[in-house]
Amino acid sequence: MIVVTGATGNIGRSLVTRLLADGAAVRALTRDPARAALPAGAEVVRADLTADEGLEPLLEGADALFLNLAAGGERAAGALVDAAVKTGVRRIVLNSSMAVTDSPADESHFIARMHAAQERAVRDSGLEWTFVRGGNYATNALAWAPAVRATGVVRDAHPGAQGAPVHEADLADVAAVALLDRTGTHQGRAYPVTGPEVMTVAQQVAAIGRAIGRETRVEQISEEAAAEAMAGPHLPREAALELVRMFGGAVDASPFPVSDAVERITGHPARTFARWAEDHAADFS
Template identity: 80%
Template sequence: MIVVTGATGNIGRRLVDRLLAEGAAVRALTRDPARAALPAEAEVVRADLNGADDLAPLLAGADALFLNLAAGGDGAAARLIDAAAKAGVRRIVLNSSMGVTDTPADETNFISRMHAALERAVRDSGLEWTFVRGANYATNTLAWAPSIRESGVVRDAHPGARGVPVHEADLADVAAVALLDRTGAHLGRAYLVTGPEPMTVAEQVAEIGRAIGRETRVERISEDEAVEAMSGPHLPKEAARELVRMFGGTVDAPPFALSDAVERVTGHPARTFAQWAREHAADFS
């Protein structure tokens, strides 16, 4: 039995489908099973990971756990790690971040600090582990959807900021291989998972425009304006400022080192952002 946290999220849905296709038994955790619309073959279980309930029953009989920080935050993730160890779960596959570098740089921004701390907790649990350190998610660009639908304009402080957007299906595929591994080939491995090509914010916006058949462009705004737009109940203003500055630091940085982890682990090449944009065109139209 494999337990999947964040089962209704972008990565989680793909992962549930992939695991079921491989014949695995899946327990999918979600806040609202009635609205989850997950496959009937999955055991869909209501889970409030931030509540006071004991988490051990969610992991009863499980061999492996897919742990996604987005499913409940760092506090819930830490409780799940403890519960997994007590429940006899053998393996954790953690959805981490490329921001973790195992260097002092891990303490320089909000995302890196959170994921580095969680990686340490997983290592300290004594369980088998694999870390999937994803690059900037292609799905993050869905935040631009309202402005693209309204005006075709994305407002950003750093149009030249570069990343290597990765398709959620590739992250799910790598995680599935690690969860299903029977040879031990993926144990104790931290995989940097990127897309196949570096792209600037402006290039990603243009690619979405091609996918929807509309002209799209980026309008530059100040860092302060970007911080105000990004911050909110789940992202404090200071954390948003760290992220905006981090993105700005990629504008004139050396070229990104692309990872071939998707192909090495799964046997297929990483999906392109252009493919992602075509698949998600309806979200921007």
């Protein structure tokens, strides 16, 4: 049995589908099973991961756990690691971040600090582990959807910022291989995972336009305005500004790191951003 946290999220939904296709038993955790719309083969379980207790029953009988910080935050992730140890879970695959560098810089970077702390907790648990360190998620582009639908104009502080956007299905495929590993090949490994090509923000916006058959473009704004637009209940303005400035550091970055992890681990080439835009065309139309 494999337990998937964040089962209705972008990565989690793809992961549940992939694991079921591989014949695995899957317990999908979600706040609202009635609206989850997950495949019929999954055991869909209501779960409030922010509760102070009662997490052990969610993991009873499980061999492996896919742990995603987005499913409940840092405190919930730590409690799930403790529950995994208590209930005899053998393996954790953690959805981490390429921001983690295993260097002192991890303590001064907002995203790296959060994920590095969780990586340490998983390592210290004594369980088998694999870290899937995703880079620039292609799904980040969904934040542009309202602007694309309304005007076709995306407002961004750094149109020339580079990334190698990775499809959520590729992150799920890498996680599935690690969760199903019977040879120990992926035990104790941290995999940086990116898409197959370097693209600027402007190029990504243009690719979305081609996918939906509309003209799209980027209008440059200040870093402060971009941070204000990004900030919310779960992302303070100061953290948002740090993220915006981090993206700005990727302008004209050379060489920008592109990982071959998807093809090396799964056996298939990483999906392109153009493919992602086609898969999500309805979100922008």
